[in-house]
Amino acid sequence: MALNKKIVIPLVVILIALAVTIGWLLWQNLHSIKATTGQTAQHTQLYTCSMHPYIIKDKPGLCPICGMELIKKIEINYGKNSSVKIVGEQTEITDHVDISTHQRIMANVATIEARTEPLNKEINTVGIVQYDQSRQAKVTSWIAGRIEKLHINSIGTFISKEKPVAEIYSPDIVAAQQEYLLAIKSRNQMKNSPISSISENGEGLVSSARQRLKLFGLKETQIGELEQSGKPNMKITIYTPLSGMVIEKMVQLGQYVNTGEVLFNIADLSRVWVELEVYENEVSSIHPGQQVEIRSQSFPGETFTGKISFIYPFLDPKTRTVRARVEMANPGMKFKPEMFVNAVIKIPLGQAIVLPISAVIDTGIRQVVWVESAPGMFEPRNVMLGHKSTNTVQILSGINLGDKVAISGGYLIDSESQLKGNSEGHKTIPTATGQNVGVPPAQKKPANRALLK
Numbered sequence: 001m002a003l004n005k006k007i008v009i010p011l012v013v014i015l016i017a018l019a020v021t022i023g024w025l026l027w028q029n030l031h032s033i034k035a036t037t038g039q040t041a042q043h044t045q046l047y048t049c050s051m052h053p054y055i056i057k058d059k060p061g062l063c064p065i066c067g068m069e070l071i072k073k074i075e076i077n078y079g080k081n082s083s084v085k086i087v088g089e090q091t092e093i094t095d096h097v098d099i100s101t102h103q104r105i106m107a108n109v110a111t112i113e114a115r116t117e118p119l120n121k122e123i124n125t126v127g128i129v130q131y132d133q134s135r136q137a138k139v140t141s142w143i144a145g146r147i148e149k150l151h152i153n154s155i156g157t158f159i160s161k162e163k164p165v166a167e168i169y170s171p172d173i174v175a176a177q178q179e180y181l182l183a184i185k186s187r188n189q190m191k192n193s194p195i196s197s198i199s200e201n202g203e204g205l206v207s208s209a210r211q212r213l214k215l216f217g218l219k220e221t222q223i224g225e226l227e228q229s230g231k232p233n234m235k236i237t238i239y240t241p242l243s244g245m246v247i248e249k250m251v252q253l254g255q256y257v258n259t260g261e262v263l264f265n266i267a268d269l270s271r272v273w274v275e276l277e278v279y280e281n282e283v284s285s286i287h288p289g290q291q292v293e294i295r296s297q298s299f300p301g302e303t304f305t306g307k308i309s310f311i312y313p314f315l316d317p318k319t320r321t322v323r324a325r326v327e328m329a330n331p332g333m334k335f336k337p338e339m340f341v342n343a344v345i346k347i348p349l350g351q352a353i354v355l356p357i358s359a360v361i362d363t364g365i366r367q368v369v370w371v372e373s374a375p376g377m378f379e380p381r382n383v384m385l386g387h388k389s390t391n392t393v394q395i396l397s398g399i400n401l402g403d404k405v406a407i408s409g410g411y412l413i414d415s416e417s418q419l420k421g422n423s424e425g426h427k428t429i430p431t432a433t434g435q436n437v438g439v440p441p442a443q444k445k446p447a448n449r450a451l452l453k
Contacts (some may be wrong), residue, residue, distance in 0.1 A: 041286070047072060071244050072165070097370075097378045097413050109409030111372050114399050117354045120346040122389045123285060126277040127294075127326070129339040135258050135268035137242035141257045142217030145170030148235050150253050152246055152264060159266065167235040168264055171218050177232035177378045180209035182226065208326060244268035245333075274306060277321040286311065292326050293344040296335070304335075310347075349387065351359040353395040359407040360385065360393060361414060369395075370413045378413050406452040 004013035047054040047070035049063035060070050082383040099109060151165040152159060159165065182445060183205040190201065213223055217236060226233065240400060278286060286308060296303040306328025315322050326343070328335075335341070360383065361368045367385055381403075386394030399405065406413060 008364045014226075036432075038207060044074070065201060072104040079396075088259075096373070099376055099378060101376070104409070109247060109406055110412070111404040111406050112355075112359075112405045114353055114355065114395070114401055114405055116373075116401065118353045119349045119354055119387065119394055121349050121387050122388065123278065123282050123345040123347070124390075125276050125278055125345070127274040127341050127343050129164040129335045129337050129341060130273040130275055130338050131247075131267050131269075132271050134244070134271050135244065137239050137240070137244070137266045137269060138262045139165055139264040139266060141168060141238065141259060141261050141263060142215075143168065143170045143172050143236065144258045144342065145173070145256070147251055147253055147257065148256045150251070152249065154301065155246055155249050159240050159243065159245045159246060161241065162239050164226050165240050166238045168238060168257070169276045170216075172235045173213075173232060174232050175220075176216055177226055178207070179201070179228060180213055180223075180226065181232065186324050196207070197320065203311070203323065240264070240266055242266050242268060268331055269337075272328060272335050274328060274341060276324045276326060276345075277316075277319060278324050278345075280320050282321060283311070283322045286324060286345055290345060290347070292328075293346070294326070294328060295342045296339065297337070299334060344390075351402065353399055354392045355395055355405055356407045357388065357391060357393050357397070357418040359405050366412075368404040369399065371399070372406065378406060396406050 043222055047057045047060050049066065055063055055065065055070070057070055062069060074451040079128055102294065103109075130208045149171045150161070150165070151167075152165050187203060187206045210223060213226075217238065218226075219239070222233075222237070244265055244266040245268075247267045248262075250261075251263050251264075257263070266314040274292075276292070288308050288310060290308045292306050292308060292315055294306055295302070296304075306326040308324050309327045310325040312325070355369065359369050361370075367383050368380045370382050371381050381398045383398030384396040388394070430441050
């Protein structure tokens with residue numbers, strides 16, 4: 001009996017201690033659950049402003065910024081840097097960025113309203129100024145002889161049409177003039193003959209001699225002066241057939257020239273050609289009659305216009321380009337042949353949403369613009385770009401008419417977003433309402449990956 005008491009008493013003590021320990025643990029666990037439940041309940045009872053989501057209060061009231069009534073805020077966390085906050089019945093994006101008035105002024109943040117504008121595809125190319133070949137002429141000698149006088153002594157001299165450029169002495173022209181004077185004298189003697197064939201023969205001689213003088217380059221006025229004076233001229237005057245600039249002088253005073261030899265080259269520079277080089281993949285977009293803007297480094301800030309008049313029917317195998325000829329006016333003869341110029345060919349594409357290039361942030365994978373969804377609040381939008389020009393770009397998707405888009409200061413907004421904790425590079429997916437809701441990369445579905453690129 002004594003032995004049983006020695007075993008039972010320690011056993012009872014151990015059981016009592018175990019029961020006490022278990023009870024204490026159960027009490028601690030219950031207390032922890034109550035505390036957690038209280039915290040959860042307290043967490044779900046937070047209040048925020050729908051216009052300023054960073055305002056969080058533990059009881060209802062008014063927003064200290066805009067005065068709007070605070071609404072309940074429930075937060076569902078999906079990760080460290082990405083979450084969706086459900087405010088009332090609206091979905092809010094955590095990568096919204098709020099910019100204060102001071103920040104906006106300091107960063108020069110400016111917005112414009114997205115609207116449709118006429119869109120032009122621009123082909124930028126280069127060209128070389130050339131002479132207008134339809135406005136060039138050569139002054140040649142009608143007869144063989146010696147240059148007795150030059151009225152043009154240097155290249156670059158401007159000369160008007162039908163003005164003398166040189167005088168040539170030629171024995172042939174002297175003989176032809178004497179023959180003409182004799183034919184006139186014979187005609188006068190034979191015109192009173194009673195025989196009609198003789199009188200008609202005199203007229204034929206005069207006509208033949210007169211035609212020969214014209215073939216030697218004499219004009220009607222010169223022939224009339226010859227008839228009045230009755231003496232042959234020892235020199236014949238050469239006239240220019242075109243008004244323009246002397247671009248080549250081929251003879252010297254006293255030089256002997258042959259029939260048909262070139263004396264001067266004349267070019268009218270009031271209009272010029274510009275030979276453009278257009279790559280073969282852009283040739284289908286151009287056609288005769290299109291307007292072209294011409295710019296030159298010699299005249300910064302000035303723009304000149306011309307029209308495509310001809311597209312050459314062959315391709316340069318070395319540069320893979322096709323030449324297009326542009327005809328343009330040359331006021332003040334500013335453009336000199338062989339000058340290099342830049343050209344822009346604008347091709348109308350109709351109406352489209354167009355934004356300044358400065359509004360688009362290119363991450364290399366995606367293109368993003370910042371849209372002001374509320375005063376001072378900006379959200380990122382993925383956009384798909386179309387045709388680009390010098391200063392603008394076409395927006396194919398991602399922006400709606402009337403959206404206010406930041407056209408300057410976008411990098412400050414992007415930096416603010418990064419500092420806020422959106423280090424995933426604004427990875428977003430579109431919701432059913434067209435808004436972009438940030439979710440962790442692991443939560444993305446494969447079907448939405450194409451929207452991110």
